[in-house]
Each structure stands twice: as structure tokens, then as C-alpha cells.
Amino acid sequence: MKKFVAPLLLAVALVASASAAEIKVLSAGAVEPGLVAFAQLVKRETGDDLKIQFNTAPRIAERLAAGEAYDILISPPAVIAQAAKDGKVDASTRVAVGRVGAGIIVRSGAPAPDVTTVDALKATLLAADSIVYNTASTGLYLDRLFEKLGILDTIRPKTTRYPDGASVMEHVIRGSGREIGFGAITEIRM
Numbered sequence: 517m518k519k520f521v522a523p524l525l526l527a528v529a530l531v532a533s534a535s536a537a538e539i540k541v542l543s544a545g546a547v548e549p550g551l552v553a554f555a556q557l558v559k560r561e562t563g564d565d566l567k568i569q570f571n572t573a574p575r576i577a578e579r580l581a582a583g584e585a586y587d588i589l590i591s592p593p594a595v596i597a598q599a600a601k602d603g604k605v606d607a608s609t610r611v612a613v614g615r616v617g618a619g620i621i622v623r624s625g626a627p628a629p630d631v632t633t634v635d636a637l638k639a640t641l642l643a644a645d646s647i648v649y650n651t652a653s654t655g656l657y658l659d660r661l662f663e664k665l666g667i668l669d670t671i672r673p674k675t676t677r678y679p680d681g682a683s684v685m686e687h688v689i690r691g692s693g694r695e696i697g698f699g700a701i702t703e704i705r706m
Contacts, residue, residue: 541568542576543590544653545680546616546700551590572652572679580604592653618654619704621688621697629696638665645693647675648684654700 539558543551548570555566566588571579573592580589580599589596589605590613600607620629629644630636641647641662649655655677662668678684681703688697 537564539564539566539588540586541566541588541590542579542584542586543568543570543588544573544576544592544595545570546652546654546702547590547614549702572650573656574651595653617701618657618698619701621648621685621699621704623688623691623695626691626694634665638667641667641671641696643694644671644696645674646691646695647671647698648687648695649675649677649698650681650684651677651679652681654681654698658698 541551541555551566551568555568558564558566573595576589576591577595577598580595581602581604583604589599591599596605596607596610599605600610620631622629629640631640649658659668662671676687678687681699684697684699685703688695
């Protein structure tokens with residue numbers, strides 16, 4: 517999370533020095549644990565409040581398109597690129613603050629899925645009783661990945677999608693078979 521904090525701290529310091537003590541932040545949910553901790557640090561160090569709203573990437577895109585404005589936007593690159601193209605954000609202020617990887621979730625006691633090779637991952641997904649992932653940026657990435665692997669249409673009937681990672685994990689935890697879930701690493705580690 518250190519790579520995330522340093523650039524964001526600089527951005528917050530620049531915004532804070534030029535604006536009021538309340539800084540409006542719109543962020544994707546995958547960085548929530550680190551951003552909440554960072555907001556506490558900003559409050560303690562500068563006295564400024566980060567007023568954070570978390571949303572999925574598709575919802576962030578909708579909010580920006582509707583004209584909502586924020587001091588800081590933390591979102592997947594594609595959402596920011598589209599917002600810049602639409603004139604909703606200033607592309608020259610764009611700063612990469614980190615990456616969030618996707619991970620695999622199985623319920624406690626279930627065998628670990630074999631994902632050691634591309635072929636093993638495909639076989640594991642094809643053999644799964646169900647596949648669960650979100651409709652946010654992780655899910656959009658997975659759709660492209662599964663399509664590239666040539667299995668998206670095959671696994672679609674046994675796929676369940678949720679709006680957030682918490683619902684994905686709850687589904688997998690309550691499962692009784694070979695459910696495989698996918699989510700942002702930051703959500704899995706919580």
C-alpha cells in the first residue's frame with residue numbers, strides 16, 4: 517500500500533492547500549481499506565476531511581457522465597480515460613497511484629483450485645459447479661479474460677454476478693460444492 521499512499525498524499529496536499537478543509541473523493545471500492553486508513557492519516561496530519569464515496573467502476577462512469585464533480589477521483593484507467601475524453605476530468609492531472617490484482621476465492625475447507633497454468637485454470641473453471649464475480653471493474657476484466665480464453669460462453673450458465681465483492685464472498689462462503697469466486701485482492705484479504 518506504500519506505493520498508493522505517497523502519490524495520493526502529494527495529491528491531497530496539493531488539493532488541500534488550494535481548497536477548503538473538506539476534500540470530496542470518488543473512489544472504486546477495491547482500494548477502500550487503504551483509502552479509509554489514509555483518510556484518517558490526512559485528518560490527523562492536516563486537519564482536512566476526505567469525504568469519500570465508494571462505487572463500482574460502471575457507477576463511477578455514470579456519475580461522472582452526469583456531471584458530478586470531485587476533488588480526487590480514484591478509478592480504473594478506462595473510466596478515467598473516458599471521463600477525460602468526455603471533458604469531465606482534466607487528463608493532465610492524472611496520476612497512477614497503484615494497481616489492484618484479481619484473486620480467487622474458495623470456501624474454507626474446499627480444495628485449492630489448480631491455476632498453475634492457463635490450461636489448468638481453464639480446466640478448473642470448466643469443472644467448477646459455479647463461478648462468482650462482481651459487475652464492477654474486476655468483473656469487467658474477468659469477462660475479457662474468459663473471452664480471451666475462449667470459455668466465456670461455456671461458463672456463463674453457471675456464472676453468478678454481484679454488484680460488489682462482499683456479496684461474491686458471501687456466496688462462496690455459503691456454497692456447498694465447487695464454487696470459485698473472483699475478487700479484488702484487497703477485498704479478499706479483509
